[in-house]
Amino acid sequence: MSELEFVTQHRRYLHMHPELSLQEYKTTEYIVEFLKSEAVPFERPLETGVVAFLEGNSNKTIAFRADIDALPIDEENEISFRSEIDHVMHACGHDGHTTALMLHVKRCKALYDAGNLPHNVVFIFQSAEESGGGANLLIKTGALDAYHIDAIYGVHIMPFVDEGSVVVRDEEITASATEYRFYLEGQSSHVANKEQGHSTGEAMQHLLTQLSQIQQYHLNGLQRNIVHIGRFHAGEAINTVPSNGYLEGTIRTYDMDDLQQVQQQMQKIAQSIKLLFNVTCEVKFEEGYPPTINEPDLKKYVVESLTHHHLQVIEPKTPYLFGEDFSFYQQIAPSYFVFVGTRNEEQGFVHGLHTSKLNFNEQILIRVADYYERLLFNYGEVIE
Structure with missing residues (x-):
């Protein structure tokens, strides 16, 4: 199976079977079955959501987070993989975030098997971003403390930014x-x-x-x-x-x-x-x-990882007024959050977040995994 087939298959399955915050039981089981198939160790600190871990070749630990919940919205897209659940839809792209992290898991496991995983890696498939503050709930369990995370990264798709561009901003990026x-x-x-x-x-x-x-x-x-x-x-x-x-x-x-x-x-x-x-x-x-605060010391790794894969970096003067519970992770480690552009007018991918017609090209999920992998390899390196 090619990587494009991988992300297409998993993203569309997740899109067809969305679940609301703190109700992501089937989504969690789907991720668990994937982790088992890859022989990647995991734990479930909460009823929904999964935390997986692979040991690398250093004492540094890098975490990557994806949110897994959907929204109470009736989908209006006329597509073959339209939501099968009435009044529930992945209208914020979390199906894409989850799939990109699954591909990153698959790549990291291959590196681990070959003895080439540079650092320890924590993969956070987090519930309840939309409602309930799942990040905060997870942190309060204390489950992440044992990993001694050095840095944590996250992404969000952004239909107001063109494909191939990524929004990067030090300090505040969401409200x-x-x-x-x-x-x-x-x-x-x-x-x-x-x-x-x-x-x-x-x-x-x-x-x-x-x-x-x-x-x-x-x-x-x-x-x-x-x-x-x-x-x-x-x-x-x-x-x-x-x-x-x-x-x-x-x-x-x-x-x-x-x-x-x-x-x-x-x-x-x-x-x-x-x-x-x-x-x-x-x-x-x-x-x-709280507002999402990006750690300036991580920016050099972020920018190098994006430009290495020919993604254009956009630095806005002002933050977004979205709320984002990735913000809670700054309690436990330096963190950095970016917005990955998905707008494609030719394909009709122009509808905003939390709308009934949100959609995007799955190819971008491979580029997210590229970004994650480069972050993993360049963390701690000297970048001028």
């Missing part, structure tokens, strides 16, 4: 992602006696206005932040004063001080609603993903 939710409770009354009620509708208008002004009045205008309102509602019936309300959204920022400022301002807004409208208001925050 922190924190969810927030407001819960409002007032007092209902008939509309004929509206003055007897405490309207969450009135409070919601105030809440919407104040949230929309946080960026303008309370954060540095030179820094990019998002305070996004995703969903809200208030009220029960057409002729009653609304007695309940709910609002949810997400905060994206690169600066944790900015995040703290946003959260403090939201707490003040919640307090003001009680004072102004006699409506109780509570805001809750879901532990989010």
Whole structure:
């Protein structure tokens, strides 16, 4: 089987059988069967996801991570390997990330068998990137501590960047992602006696206005932040004063001080609603993903590995506002994350991440494996 056949077969199987975060049981079994066929040792610290390991010829340990979960999206691609699971789709390319790492495993095992694997290698097939912070869950098990990882690398496909190009950036490359939710409770009354009620509708208008002004009045205008309102509602019936309300959204920022400022301002807004409208208001925050911070000392290995395989390096001035749970790995080792371009207008691969028509050319997965292999060989070498 050629490498193109390998990546095509595995990627399309995974694409046809997507599973949501923390439900990747069949995906995990599929990876396990592959590892067994290659005689690569592995462990399962969590119910879903796999960590595999090969011992190399040095005391250095390099880790590579792929995420394995899908999204609750109905696929609209008219392709032979369309998702077979209703309202679940690999709409963020994790089927590709997983397949590229599988090919890297296969290559590393061949090197190991020949006695030529330069360093120890950890292969992380991680669950729940989209929802649940699978990286953080895995780290908290302590399973990765035993490997004493020196550096960890990850990739993400990027349909807004042309094939053959890769986005590289030191320090911040993705934003922190924190969810927030407001819960409002007032007092209902008939509309004929509206003055007897405490309207969450009135409070919601105030809440919407104040949230929309946080960026303008309370954060540095030179820094990019998002305070996004995703969903809200208030009220029960057409002729009653609304007695309940709910609002949810997400905060994206690169600066944790900015995040703290946003959260403090939201707490003040919640307090003001009680004072102004006699409506109780509570805001809750879901532990989010920190910004992904790339270690500058690893950049030389990244750039050399990409240019060696004739991939064009793009260095943007500003980070993306995506959230990415690869960010948690910086707790345990220096890390570096890049975005691999998949845009191909001739083939119609132009649709964005988290959309129902995302697709890409599997050939790019071979180039990801090329990049991984070069990283493995050049780690620790003198590169000017």
